[in-house]
Amino acid sequence: MSIESAARAAVARPEPRAGLSLRRLLDRSLGLISFVLLVAALEAGLWLFGVPDYVLPRPSQIFLALVRGFAPPILSPSQYYVNIGTTLIEAVASFVLGSAFGTLAGALIVEFRSVRRLALPYIVGLQSVPKVALAPLFVVWFGFGIESKILLGVLLTFFPLLINTAAGFSAVERDRLELMTSLKAKAWTTFWMVKFPSALPFIFAGLEMAAVYSILGAVVGEFVGGNSGLGVLILNRNAAMDIAGSLAALVILAVMGIALQRAVAFARQRVLFWAPSNDALDTRDPE
């Protein structure tokens, strides 16, 4: 921060007043309050109207299922720990691999005309296939283990990265490239010093999508055929008519999704400190 902007920030900060801070506190806790109210209303409503547990369990029952799932024995396959571990490994592996391949492919397609000519028809063709429809085949080809889930996740995360990276590399400001040309910079130098950093905001937009898709790939893969993971857990709970258990697993998946997405957003903030944020899910007060 420059001296100027630091001074501006200091001047702009208003004196804290009692009434104002109470209002701010209310404003900030709005989310929490409404959540508590919603849960309470659900709890009361479901109890009042006598909705059976095997249709829609009360929030308290989902909470109890969560507590039970996290209780020892830790290593039991019916408990959460092992299943969370499996799904998390699948999701993270497919996120990392799919994003890496997608970014690389996106950059190559923009940078090399021959690669574009050669690969683009296949990519367009593959992209129009609903990737989850390949899940049963992947189980046949790669087995019931985590490999088939990771590959499905890779396929799902690959495309958002490819498309965003390609868009990013195509959108580099012409003046920046002309500057490098005037210095007679080598193609590789221009790539690393100008094109790649310029494309990063697009790449991060792709990464945020990939974070969600990686969990989708893991769960769909587990649904189709697997022996561990939260998807398997949901199937088992459903088969036992333990809807509260199913929903508890869903809660964990939601938390996992938010965590991955926030991790990407955090990395974005660190790497792209220079780019204006377009994070619509960021609920913090703007500075």
Add this chain to the structure above:
Amino acid sequence: MIAAPKPTRVDAQPPGAPAIQVQGLVKTYRSQREGTVRALEEIDFTVADGEFICIVGPSGCGKSTLLKILAGIVPHSVGTVLVRGKAPRDADNRLGLVFQAPVLLPWRTVLQNTLLPAQVLGLDRAASQARAHELLRMVGLEQFAASYPSELSGGMQQRCSITRALLHDPSILLMDEPFGALDAMTRDTMNLELQRIWRESGKTIFLITHSIPEAVFLADRVLVMSPRPGRIIEEIRIDLPRPRDLDTMSEPVFAEAVRHIRRLFGIGAQDRPHVD
């Protein structure tokens, strides 16, 4: 400027040779709507080493294209273009280039932006660092060396883009309406500063502007271009003593040169009622 520690000069040239030679330059390009378009038509001029040349012309006359040809960014169609005796695209021709927009890289600090040419050209690190600090001090940005471009005003950003263009000590500086986006007062200051840099460094400067007073104020010679297809319709030598200051603008020679160029564009002659 001259006292600034210099990395090895990347583009030394034989003394006395013209900095830029353009002969019979024609630039055509294909456009989907209009077919073959002639952007530049039979351009001839020579720029001596150390000369300050300004180009004025109406918008769309191809003056930016001319500058891009000299910078080796755009190829020309017909004719001879020699920059320091070589083709503009020659790897030895690492000119300084300043655009209308600062074109700073937002992820680099002011110092890192200034050092960009050193990294691209693989110049000595320590010497470049020292020179970058010296240049930033010269344009009054030294306490902003660690700031990012977004924290600077437009004028400060443009000054940083000038330090970047000067870092590798190019013998030729190409500037495409460098002060066009600045307010009038900042612009005057920048003009004075640019004149000082030019006088102290002995560089050849080729500057495009659409401000006629700016061209007359800065240039040894003003080249006036016609609307598209761009041709050079007149060369005007400005015989005003150096260093010029803001008082220069009220001298009769200055006013006469400005009026003469305005007439070439038909301003004040027939389009508008005569004011003076």
